[in-house]
Amino acid sequence: xxxxxxxxxxxxxxxxxxxxxxxxxxxxxRLTLKVEAGEVFGLLGPNGAGKTTTLKLLFRLIFPTSxxxxxxxxxxxxxxxxxxxxxxxxxxxxxxHLTAQEFLSYVASLFGLRAAEQRRRPGELIDQLxxxxxxxxxxxxxxxxxxxxxxxxQALINDPDVLFLDEPMSGLDPLGRREVREVILRxxxxxxxxxxxTHILSDAETLCDRVAVLHHGxxxxxxxxxxxxxxxxSTTELVLEGPSAEVMAELTPYASSVIRTGERVRLExxxxxxxxxxxxxxxxxxxxxxxxxxxxxxxEDYFLxxxxxxx
Amino acid sequence: MRVAxxxxxxxxxxxxxxxxxxxxxxxxxxxxxxxxxxxxxxGVEQIILITLGLSSISAFGLLIAIFIGIDLVSxxxxxxxxxxxxxxxxxxxxxxxxxxxxxLLTLLVNTAIMTVGFYGALFYQKRALxxxxxxxxxxxxFILLQLAIVVGIAMVxxxxxxxxxxxxxxxxxYVIGNFSADLRTFGQGTQSALLGTMSDAxxxxxxNFADFNVISQVAHSQSMPGYLWLGNSCYxxxxxxxxxxxxxxxFEEREFx
Numbered sequence: 001x002x003x004x005x006x007x008x009x010x011x012x013x014x015x016x017x018x019x020x021x022x023x024x025x026x027x028x029x030r031l032t033l034k035v036e037a038g039e040v041f042g043l044l045g046p047n048g049a050g051k052t053t054t055l056k057l058l059f060r061l062i063f064p065t066s067x068x069x070x071x072x073x074x075x076x077x078x079x080x081x082x083x084x085x086x087x088x089x090x091x092x093x094x095x096x097h098l099t100a101q102e103f104l105s106y107v108a109s110l111f112g113l114r115a116a117e118q119r120r121r122p123g124e125l126i127d128q129l130x131x132x133x134x135x136x137x138x139x140x141x142x143x144x145x146x147x148x149x150x151x152x153x154q155a156l157i158n159d160p161d162v163l164f165l166d167e168p169m170s171g172l173d174p175l176g177r178r179e180v181r182e183v184i185l186r187x188x189x190x191x192x193x194x195x196x197x198t199h200i201l202s203d204a205e206t207l208c209d210r211v212a213v214l215h216h217g218x219x220x221x222x223x224x225x226x227x228x229x230x231x232x233x234s235t236t237e238l239v240l241e242g243p244s245a246e247v248m249a250e251l252t253p254y255a256s257s258v259i260r261t262g263e264r265v266r267l268e269x270x271x272x273x274x275x276x277x278x279x280x281x282x283x284x285x286x287x288x289x290x291x292x293x294x295x296x297x298x299x300e301d302y303f304l305x306x307x308x309x310x311x
Numbered sequence: 312m313r314v315a316x317x318x319x320x321x322x323x324x325x326x327x328x329x330x331x332x333x334x335x336x337x338x339x340x341x342x343x344x345x346x347x348x349x350x351x352x353x354g355v356e357q358i359i360l361i362t363l364g365l366s367s368i369s370a371f372g373l374l375i376a377i378f379i380g381i382d383l384v385s386x387x388x389x390x391x392x393x394x395x396x397x398x399x400x401x402x403x404x405x406x407x408x409x410x411x412x413x414x415l416l417t418l419l420v421n422t423a424i425m426t427v428g429f430y431g432a433l434f435y436q437k438r439a440l441x442x443x444x445x446x447x448x449x450x451x452x453f454i455l456l457q458l459a460i461v462v463g464i465a466m467v468x469x470x471x472x473x474x475x476x477x478x479x480x481x482x483x484x485y486v487i488g489n490f491s492a493d494l495r496t497f498g499q500g501t502q503s504a505l506l507g508t509m510s511d512a513x514x515x516x517x518x519n520f521a522d523f524n525v526i527s528q529v530a531h532s533q534s535m536p537g538y539l540w541l542g543n544s545c546y547x548x549x550x551x552x553x554x555x556x557x558x559x560x561x562f563e564e565r566e567f568x
Contacts, residue, residue, distance in 0.1 A: 015568070059398040062566040082400035089394040095320075097327040109316045110399045154395065 004073065005162045005193035006035040006058070011067035013053050013217075027053040029217040030067065035195055035210075037072075037161070040188050042204035043197040044303055045214035051197035052090050054214070055166045059087050071162060083111065086155035090166040090197075092147060096140035100131055100150055103139060104157060111158045125153040130179060144171035152183060163187065165196035169203050181207060205299040213306040220306035228302050236275045238267045239290040240282060247285035254278050264290065313401050314409045321413020325379050326420075334378075335421055338371035339428040346432050360436055361447065361530040364429040369454045369526070372422055373485065376458045379417065380465030381477040383410045384562070389474075393567055403562050411466055411555060418458050426451050443532075449540070450529045456547040457523040461485055463554030464518070470561040487513075488520040518550055 013028040028050040035041045045051050056062045058069055060076055074081040094103055104122030113121060126135050129149040134142065142150065148171050155163055168184075169177045184194050184207050198204055204211055205225065212222035221228075235256065242263050243251070252258060254274045255267040269275050275292070282289055325331060345363035350356060384407075387393040396406060429447070434440050464484055468477035487494065491514050498510020523543055525535055 056394075056567070059394075061394055061397060062568060079400050079402065082398070087394075087398035089391065089398075091391075092395065093391045094395065095324065095392060097324055106316070106320055107395075107399065110313055110396070110401055112312065112400075 003037040004034055004070070005037045005039070006033065006041075006069070006071055006195060008033045008054070008058075008069040009067055011054070011057060011069055012065045013050075013057060013062065014065040027217050028057070031214075031217075031219055033212060033219065033222065035193065037193050038188070038191050039209045040184060040194045040207050041196070042208035042211040043195065043214060044199065044201065044204055044211055044299075045197070046199060046307065049214040050217040051214055052166055053217070055087065055089075055164055055197060058164060083158060084161045086158065086160040086163045088151045088155045088163070088165045088168055091170065092151035094139050094147065094150065094154075096138065098139055099136045100126055100139065100142075100153075101135050103150065104154060107154045107157050113158075121157055122153075125156055128156075129153045129183075145173055145176045148172055149176065149179075152180060156183075160192070162193040162195065165194065167198055168196055169198065169200055177203070201299045201303055211299065213303055215307045215310040218310065220310050221302070225299070229299065235295045236269045236272065237291070237293045237295050238269060238275070238278060238282070239293075240265045240267070241288040241290055243282075243287045244285055247281060247287050250281045250285075251278055268295070313405045314412065317396075317401070317406060317409025318412040318416060321383070321410050322416045322420075325414060325417040328379065330378060331375060331417070331421070334371050334375050335424060338367045338425050341367040341371075342425065342428045342432050346436055350436075356436060357433075358530045360432060362526055364432055365447065365450050365454070365526045365529070368422060368425045368429060368451060369457070369524075371425065372418060372454055372458045373461060375421055376414070376418060376461040377465055377478050377481050377485075380414055380462045381469045381474045381481065383414060383466055383469055384558075385469040385472075385474050385477065388567060391567075397567070404559050407466070407555065407559050407562055411462065411558075414462050415459055418455065418462065422451060422455055422458070446529050446532075446535070449535050450525050453523040453525055453543055456543055457520055460518050460520075460547055460550050460554070463551045463558070467554055467558045467561065470558050470565065484517060485520065488518040489524070490521070491517050491519050492521055519546070522546070 008031050011028060011031040012026070014024045014026050017023040017025055031050070031054060043051050043054065053062070057064050058071065058076060069076055071081050071085055095106075098106065101122050104125060105118050108118040108121055123135075126132055129152055131146060131149055131153070134146060139147070139150070148168070152165075152168065155165065165184075168180050172180060181203065184196070187194055188207075194207075196207075208225050210222065210224050211228070213220040240247075243265055248258075248265070251267060254269055254271070254277065256270045257266075257268040259266040267278070269278055279289075279292070342364045345360045345367070348359050348363060384393075387396070387410075393406075397403065426448070429451075430440065430444070433444060433447075461481060465477060465481045468480045472480065494517075495510050495514040498507045498514075501507060522539070525539070528535060
């Protein structure tokens with residue numbers, strides 16, 4: 001039997017709005033998801049899709065209107081599960097008056113780590129997340145990127161089995177993003193489950209085993225990344241330089257799109273067998289061929305398709 | 312254990328606030344100045360010093376309780392640090408209790424410092440301290456009980472309102488609480504039965520701080536009866552329990568969007 005790290009069943013959240021709180025807005029609509037242990041799972045969606053709402057529901061910062069969820073097979077109000085999970089909120093904020101070392105020691109003591117562990121673990125994580133030089137600097141002097149790294153460090157303090165990260169790459173420079181990606185991959189190697197929300201699709205494409213697309217609070221699609229990308233229809237991109245009007249007249253019926261930039265023309269051929277015919281026309285017309293590129297479906301295409309379907 | 316961790320953290324957070332040092336310094340200054348006021352008050356030097364000194368401890372303790380108390384929960388929500396704490400193995404009850412005890416510890420330490428300052432001023436004036444002077448510790452104990460209730464009130468408001476409004480509400484309740492007996496007398500003196508019932512209800516509902524104010528008694532060397540010690544202690548304990556219960560009920564239902 002497959003061990004589930006997370007299971008949500010018809011999870012729904014309505015917010016009451018207005019002065020009399022008589023209007024409701026559905027932030028999450030009957031979300032049913034299963035995340036297996038050891039997976040890196042990406043929850044994708046544009047801003048306001050319901051990603052943060054989902055994560056806040058899982059940590060009981062807000063309460064569901066209906067539906068339930070289980071983490072590692074346990075109900076959300078079971079405090080024992082908190083010892084095995086971690087949460088990084090979106091745009092995290094910590095105590096300005098503490099240093100990184102003090103803050104992590106405080107978090108370690110909330111987990112009831114032994115005194116020796118409380119001293120050792122923060123130091124290790126500070127080094128691992130590249131904050132060694134700022135170990136004893138008050139957090140009010142930390143940049144956004146440093147706060148994000150500290151957020152990851154605090155999420156790792158209890159060596160959790162499941163990590164829930166809300167926009168973990170937010171505010172990080174390219175170097176910081178690479179470091180966080182490496183942290184997530186190392187966690188995966190150690191068999192940990194990582195559930196993260198993002199709207200940066202390239203991160204999801206690099207890291208995830210499975211993704212789900214959320215839009216307007218509804219699940220629009222969910223599946224293995226490999227399957228999603230393989231299912232995509234391949235097209236071929238041809239780039240020509242200075243084609244004659246006759247050549248273009250012959251090629252245009254085969255192309256799904258034609259974009260002219262100065263002397264160069266970019267043609268997208270949806271059918272693979274027509275590429276051969278197009279190449280013959282190009283050679284016959286003695287047109288200069290710059291490149292022929294097979295274009296595979298990206299996660300972005302999948303995302304845009306799912307979001308477009310929901311609109 | 313987690314309650315103690317949060318309490319210690321809250322204490323550390325409080326003692327790193329500059330406003331705290333300003334208030335304590337001001338209180339010590341005023342206690343020192345009471346020696347001066349005493350020296351120009353012929354015949355009542357000691358009464359002036361005791362009254363001014365203990366009143367300073369009470370007033371500045373109140374300011375600390377309100378200004379730091381209202382920030383206890385609302386700042387954690389406003390700065391979103393609460394997301395981090397409540398996602399750890401910490402219940403909301405533990406969070407509220409930890410926060411409350413942390414501020415109580417802050418008040419205890421500050422009151423102790425101000426009390427040392429007060430006894431220093433007394434020693435300077437009398438050139439000696441005797442067992443009879445221990446009676447002032449009773450007045451300080453009652454001030455602390457009063458402050459513990461004020462922090463509880465501030466905490467309830469900080470769970471439901473903004474810091475500024477919480478400060479205003481808490482201060483208003485403190486003022487009314489000092490005159491709740493007068494409020495009842497006023498209600499009973501009117502012809503309206505409704506007003507009488509309302510004033511009675513307010514009398515029992517609002518904290519009665521008048522019984523905690525024994526500064527004048529100790530300044531005039533009057534002894535404090537035993538029932539006052541017991542009554543005030545039990546009253547404060549009961550009132551604080553109700554306030555914390557209320558804060559916990561509100562906080563348990565609160566959502567952090």
